[in-house]
Amino acid sequence: MWRITVNDRCISSGSCVGLAPERFEIDDFEGRSHPTPSDIEPDDAVLDAVASCPMEAISVVDLDTGEPVQV
Numbered sequence: 914m915w916r917i918t919v920n921d922r923c924i925s926s927g928s929c930v931g932l933a934p935e936r937f938e939i940d941d942f943e944g945r946s947h948p949t950p951s952d953i954e955p956d957d958a959v960l961d962a963v964a965s966c967p968m969e970a971i972s973v974v975d976l977d978t979g980e981p982v983q984v
Contacts, residue, residue: 914976915955917948923970929962937962945970952976960984 917936919929923945929937930946936959937946953959963971964984973982 915953915959915982916974916976917951917953917959918972918974919946919948920970920972921945922968923966924968926967928965928967929971932962932965933958955982 919937925939925945927939927946930939933956936948936953936956938949939946959973960982963973974980975982
């Protein structure tokens with residue numbers, strides 16, 4: 914399992930939603946993206962979203978190892 918987090922550097926560019934719409938949505942109240950849900954099975958679309966984030970605001974951790982997932 915992986916855990917996705919989006920930090921406060923997010924500027925709501927929407928690239929994550931465009932690449933992985935089933936994994937991210939923009940919260941208009943907070944003004945940033947967030948994962949839906951945060952704990953997922955490994956998903957290459959999420960890695961694409963991480964790589965495309967202009968603010969490097971998305972991180973993914975492997976819950977089995979506690980290590981960051983490399984993009």
